[in-house]
Amino acid sequence: MKSVTAKEMYNIDRKAMEDYHLSGVLLMENAGRAITEKVLKHLSKDSIVVVLVGAGNNGGDGFVIARTLANLGFQVNLIQIAFDQQIKGDAAEHKAIYLKFGYQMTQINQTDIYQDIIQSADVIIDAMLGIGFQGELKEPYRSIVKLINSLNKTVIAVDLPSGVPAETVDGPTLAVQADITYCIEAPKPSAFIERYANFYGEWETVEIGLPKSLLEACKTDVWTLDKVKQTLPKRDKHSHKGSHGRGLVIGGHKEMPGAVRLTATAALRSGVGLLTVGSTSDVLPIVASAVTEATYMDLTDPKLDFESRIQPFDAIAIGMGMGRSDLSRQWLDAVIESDKPIIIDADGLYFLKSHLAKLAERKAPTILTPHPGEMAMLIDQTIQYVKNNPFEVAKDFAKNYQVYLVLKGAYTIVTCPNGEQTINTTGNPGLAKGGSGDCLAGIILAQIMQKGSLKSSLANACYIHGLAADLAIEDHHSTTDLLATDLINFLPDAFRKCLN
Ligand SMILES: NC(=O)C1=CN([C@@H]2O[C@H](COP(=O)(O)OP(=O)(O)OC[C@H]3O[C@@H](n4cnc5c(N)ncnc54)[C@H](O)[C@@H]3O)[C@@H](O)[C@H]2O)[C@@H](O)CC1
Numbered sequence: 001m002k003s004v005t006a007k008e009m010y011n012i013d014r015k016a017m018e019d020y021h022l023s024g025v026l027l028m029e030n031a032g033r034a035i036t037e038k039v040l041k042h043l044s045k046d047s048i049v050v051v052l053v054g055a056g057n058n059g060g061d062g063f064v065i066a067r068t069l070a071n072l073g074f075q076v077n078l079i080q081i082a083f084d085q086q087i088k089g090d091a092a093e094h095k096a097i098y099l100k101f102g103y104q105m106t107q108i109n110q111t112d113i114y115q116d117i118i119q120s121a122d123v124i125i126d127a128m129l130g131i132g133f134q135g136e137l138k139e140p141y142r143s144i145v146k147l148i149n150s151l152n153k154t155v156i157a158v159d160l161p162s163g164v165p166a167e168t169v170d171g172p173t174l175a176v177q178a179d180i181t182y183c184i185e186a187p188k189p190s191a192f193i194e195r196y197a198n199f200y201g202e203w204e205t206v207e208i209g210l211p212k213s214l215l216e217a218c219k220t221d222v223w224t225l226d227k228v229k230q231t232l233p234k235r236d237k238h239s240h241k242g243s244h245g246r247g248l249v250i251g252g253h254k255e256m257p258g259a260v261r262l263t264a265t266a267a268l269r270s271g272v273g274l275l276t277v278g279s280t281s282d283v284l285p286i287v288a289s290a291v292t293e294a295t296y297m298d299l300t301d302p303k304l305d306f307e308s309r310i311q312p313f314d315a316i317a318i319g320m321g322m323g324r325s326d327l328s329r330q331w332l333d334a335v336i337e338s339d340k341p342i343i344i345d346a347d348g349l350y351f352l353k354s355h356l357a358k359l360a361e362r363k364a365p366t367i368l369t370p371h372p373g374e375m376a377m378l379i380d381q382t383i384q385y386v387k388n389n390p391f392e393v394a395k396d397f398a399k400n401y402q403v404y405l406v407l408k409g410a411y412t413i414v415t416c417p418n419g420e421q422t423i424n425t426t427g428n429p430g431l432a433k434g435g436s437g438d439c440l441a442g443i444i445l446a447q448i449m450q451k452g453s454l455k456s457s458l459a460n461a462c463y464i465h466g467l468a469a470d471l472a473i474e475d476h477h478s479t480t481d482l483l484a485t486d487l488i489n490f491l492p493d494a495f496r497k498c499l500n
């Protein structure tokens with residue numbers, strides 16, 4: 001599945017018409033009928049449906065939905081929230097068809113009874129504004145949105161909840177609070193941005209007959225189980241421990257010994273061939289007593305030649321619970337200077353700020369795993385700015401510094417140095433707890449050493465991390481009690497689901 005910006009959607013629409021001779025009227029018919037199909041699940045035979053129709057093509061979809069529902073015998077009230085002369089093009093064609101069928105409509109500018117009509121609804125269909133929405137909501141949309149949100153009705157949005165932009169805009173948000181949104185062909189980026197996502201309620205996509213090749217050409221993937229199944233490497237019958245990567249986890253500090261333990265266990269459960277934990281002498285015994293399968297490196301040993309000791313490894317994850325001592329800064333310096341693929345997390349990111357310029361020169365891949373707070377620190381912005389503009393922030397950063405960026409959150413975004421992005425939809429608020437990110441670093445370390453592209457390895461790691469948490473909740477855990485250790489205990493179920 002893809003996530004598609006408004007600009008990309010308009011381009012696809014144009015090409016579908018020009019190159020494939022699919023008419024706009026046909027696409028609108030398809031969109032309306034596809035959504036009607038879905039709406040039927042929310043109706044009983046006596047349901048009163050109110051369809052709110054705006055001035056643009058989102059409103060055009062509304063005319064089709066109202067006609068098909070009325071044709072099926074449902075009681076439908078359509079309210080047109082625009083002057084007649086504003087309804088143009090394909091939407092005007094469908095309005096004419098709707099009227100020709102003999103179905104009724106109310107015009108908001110002609111009557112003040114619209115409030116009563118909306119209040120009489122069992123189900124409200126929001127076909128007011130779609131991807132053409134810009135700026136702030138104007139009247140009469142503002143009042144209608146407030147009215148809808150004050151009522152306890154089932155609200156179904158067409159493409160986007162009205163008032164939600166396809167991508168971030170400045171200014172406050174007043175938007176329809178939908179129960180479910182049926183996105184045309186693909187969810188728009190706002191479905192994954194914290195300030196807008198809740199307005200969508202649940203969301204599903206509907207297919208309207210656009211050429212698949214046009215959608216496939218869009219750059220942002222919503223990573224799905226199908227994608228994981230296609231790309232997650234399976235172990236070869238004749239493979240040996242060396243085939244699955246030799247990983248090094250560097251971190252831990254006397255006040256945070258648990259972080260590397262989580263990273264190491266998650267890496268081992270995620271397929272790493274051989275694993276070494278490098279930490280301080282006081283942390284190592286604690287980790288060693290819990291992680292039997294790993295080997296250990298005392299990074300505080302004065303005789304240690306750090307540069308040569310990291311040579312045998314295929315990839316290194318650094319920073320988890322590492323603390324901010326001079327010594328840990330030196331470890332990070334050496335790791336950045338190395339020609340190894342590296343994952344930098346947590347305290348590693350803290351030190352990274354003064355090294356950013358070096359990243360683009362690295363010969364091997366650099367993967368950064370910031371949460372929005374760490375991302376904000378790296379770019380001298382507010383956390384709110386990062387959360388409101390995650391796609392743009394991640395793309396600019398990944399391209400500028402030529403890194404793979406895993407911007408963590410409820411929807412983690414993986415960005416490649418060429419700007420390609422994937423969005424992860426697994427996971428739940430049970431992960432909003434110290435230690436979840438440490439597990440992710442371990443899963444990533446293991447996965448990037450298997451076969452397959454780095455992009456799919458990172459996307460798969462995020463998917464499996466969230467899936468393990470989801471499976472834990474489906475089993476006997478709740479989002480309140482879930483611990484990072486529990487998440488690791490559900491990695492076997494997550495892998496089995498993805499590998500079968
Ligand atoms: N390929 C596609 O993407 C298809 C899209 N269709 C529908 O077409 C929609 C896009 O159509 P449009 O481009 O006409 O866009 P909209 O339907 O979002 O309408 C834009 C209109 O909304 C008004 N408007 C914009 N900002 C406003 C604000 N702040 N306050 C009040 N009014 C505002 C303007 O008058 C403008 O004419 C999609 O969301 C989808 O529902 C379908 O008809 C079928 C094909």
Ligand SMILES: Nc1ncnc2c1ncn2[C@@H]1O[C@H](COP(=O)(O)OP(=O)(O)O)[C@@H](O)[C@H]1O
Pocket residue numbers: 346370371408409410411412426427428429430431432433434435436437438439440465466
């Ligand atoms: N509400 C949520 N829904 C889904 N995933 C979440 C949620 N909150 C956090 N996560 C995930 O949990 C992990 C938290 O990482 P991080 O903030 O680094 O925590 P820590 O370093 O304390 O382990 C990330 O992978 C993030 O995507």
Ligand SMILES: [K+]
Pocket residue numbers: 058126127128129130157158159160161162
């Ligand atoms: K809408």
